[in-house]
Amino acid sequence: MTEPTRTGVSEGAAAPPETVRDLRMSLRYRFWREIRGNRMALASTIYLVLIVLVAIFGPLAYDVDPRLQSLASRLQPPSWEHPFGTDQFGRDVLARMLHGARISLFVGFAGALGGVVFGTILGLATGFWGGTWFDHLAMRLVDVMYAFPGILLAILIAAILGPSLFNVIVALSIWGIPTLSRIVRGVVLSLREQEFVVASRAVGAGPARIMARHLVVNAVGPIIVYATLSVAGSILTAAGLGFLGLGVPPPNPEWGAMLSDARAVVFRAPYLSYFPGAAIFLTVLAVNFVGDALRDAFDPRSEVRRMS
């Protein structure tokens, strides 16, 4: 029986013999090799590690209540007392940025994870039973979801469910399902005809076992790539929902909502828009660079390019 490869996208009889060896390299090795050769990806990885550490430990190190208002000291520019200044309610902006990092990153990652989990399950099922009525029905539903632009779909869901942390995550999860289910379905459709799957089936493995032991494992490359990129999309969409007032309700600090609040005082306190704006921009950019690096690391064509 042929040993299954770790990367679904690397399957293909036409692959040159030289590339097969490289494609068997561990995901971790391939990622780090890509990162080392890509300074933007390296810087982005360092930034993301730092921002996650800041989100976890920042509020502990800078122990200021992000909800505490002081109307007497509203709209103060950055100073030693308030390093990022104060907002229109006299709240410390640094404290809000640090607590906001927790919420924004949590919402972004949780939303992406939800989309990945449900998208993968749907993609596996429709790919495995491809061509059946179930596949047709599920894919037409996915087509309907595709008909809505992503942000509109998220707004629609958030507006129906109402603004709350959980509902934003639900909206982002649903938003992520169509793309990932399509990707996984495509991979599974090609994998299910592979000899190791046929062999598994021949020795009596059931659908659940085949999906769990063979198909998911081999589709993990594109899933990770898409999941990483969808984190960027989720953070951006969560910020967009927060900006529109459909995100986490006040007074919880969330970067998108902070940016939205800053609009009203953009002339008197422009710095209020700099910090959340820069945080959203840099985080989304960094996640995209890392996602690109992952894609290159797992893409056999980039291997071929590299070797040639």
Add this chain to the structure above:
Amino acid sequence: MNRSQLARTILLALTALAVAFAGTAAAQSTSVPQGGTLTIAWPEAVNNLDLAYIAGWVAFGAAHHLTDPLILLDAEGQPQPSLAQSWEVSDDNMVYTLHLRDDVTFHDGVRFDAEAVRANIQRTLDDPDTMQHERFTNTIGSVEVVDDFTVRITLKELDASFLHDVLAHWQVRPISPADIPNRSAATMTEGYAGTGPFKFESFVADDSFVVVKNENYWRGAPNIDRVVFRFLPELSVHTVELLAGSVDVSTSPILDDVPLLEARGLQIVTAPAVGVNMLTMNVSRGFTAELAVRQAIRHAVNRQEIVDSVLGGFPSLSRAGVPEGTALYSESVSTVEYDPELAGRILDEAGWLMGADGVRYRDGVALRPQFLNPPGAHAANAEIVQEQLRLVGIDTRFEVAEGGTYGPRWREGDYELSMTAQGGTNWGSFIGGSVHPDDFWTVNQIRFSEDPELLAVADELREIIGEARSTVDLEERRAAWARGQQLFQDYALTYWLWHAPTVTALQPWVKGYDFYTRTLFLHDAYIER
């Protein structure tokens, strides 16, 4: 005629001619510049131009330019002639006879006369979708056309504020009888012919409303050719556009930007508004059904701090829903002081004890009332109130109702707390908010309470308001209203916060404008660059 006589005659004639020319020149020098387009940044998308259906000041502020009132209320709230040049009220205050102007035509050329007034009042009587349908049907007995320009209205029951609240109300700003059959709640954004200084030109949903001058206006054609209302809900855009000079007026400048606008030479004009900002409390459900909670909430909110810090000091604090210096203001009514310690004691005595997490609990239930708010300035002020309540252990569940959903939800009582504002046409008959338990915009849902004591309060309010409305004597009416205001205070039926004037920013070249009852009037306005 000899030579000297001829010379004197010629001299006199030349002198007269010179005086005439000088007079003409003087007249020309005192006349104001004509023409031009005035662009106004409007804070909300207007979704209704038809005054019979309009419920909001924002829509009225734009649409009123198409029409005229029968009776105009001046800045002091006193009735002045308009389309009705005089009126008589019978001794028993049951019959109102209006003598109309005979020189007015609608924009479509139809003559304005007594029949037009009757048709407009009949329209509200016939159409249950109109805002004042209930008031009209309850109050008006008959409308008779006495002659071409005299109309007589006979009431079913005494209504002391009929002249102010009905005849001077925007609901009775006549539109052309030719348009009436085509109008309904479904045609609210379509143009029509009124008698006003400006005529309808175009309306684009979520974009703009444009009017052009009525050359045949009975008070003389306006000076400005066109007025463009640009719907710009994003208020920071108003500042940008004002600074760039691309809009001439903003009726809702951001108060934090007012010093900057003033420094750049813009005119900042405040005008008293007939209205009150309030923290409404739904007394029929949830945590706010409990008197102690409502009382504690009122003592926990520091409204003076909000006025001073966030609202630029423009509003004045409200005693009990009626501003000082107006007809129904009574110093005998108690007011509410900021006292967070007292708020804490009231809650302690009611069994709401502070938990370790800073939230009060009773029998394991956290004190977390629902706090529903409209977007914009109300929501921003509500965030301050939310924090002030948190400091005494009331952890509100904050919600901003977007996309026009606030009004219906608030009316249906889908809230426990809510920041909002209401206004009327004049202080002669108005107590700030809709205090009648059965009113369309009632501020506390008291009629749905299950508490017998509150239901008795509702009955008492009905009685007091009925008495006030049927009392012509101002002192007696004030006394009746004072009892109503005191009931509101004693049972904490709402928290009257402040009376905010309208603040308008105008470019230095906009002149001749006027304000009545919080609304910008442009008939005499002109642009002098």
